[in-house]
Amino acid sequence: LYHVLGGIISPMDGVGPSDIEIDSLMKRVEQGEIQEVILALPTTMEGDTTAFYIARKLAAFPEVSITTIARGVAIGDELQYADELTLGKSIINRIPYKN
Numbered sequence: 001l002y003h004v005l006g007g008i009i010s011p012m013d014g015v016g017p018s019d020i021e022i023d024s025l026m027k028r029v030e031q032g033e034i035q036e037v038i039l040a041l042p043t044t045m046e047g048d049t050t051a052f053y054i055a056r057k058l059a060a061f062p063e064v065s066i067t068t069i070a071r072g073v074a075i076g077d078e079l080q081y082a083d084e085l086t087l088g089k090s091i092i093n094r095i096p097y098k099n
Contacts, residue, residue: 003028008041008050017053025054029061036065043071043089 007020028034037058041047055066072090073082082090 001034005041005050008044008046009053010046020050022054022057026057029058029064034064036067039066039068041068 003021003025005020005022005025007015009015009017009020025037029037037054039051039054041051051068058064058066070093072086072093073079079087
């Protein structure tokens with residue numbers, strides 16, 4: 001299943017939480033069938049703000065896992081072209097190497 005928010009929280013653009021589909025997401029979670037919410041939002045300040053807001057709202061449901069898609073260096077990218085933030089996210093989101 002997926003849920004489309006229809007935007008992100010952006011105070012500079014006059015977009016608040018009530019302007020996107022967060023309430024309908026909460027209603028779906030309240031029904032009790034959702035086990036995990038995977039946040040796939042832009043890697044911007046507004047995207048992070050939206051993710052933080054949603055995670056805080058979903059904290060009321062401890063049985064629901066809240067995750068986000070990985071961020072970092074993409075497959076095929078050259079490390080020399082990665083900026084500090086992207087490289088930092090890649091290190092934070094690292095996965096164990098298994099043979």
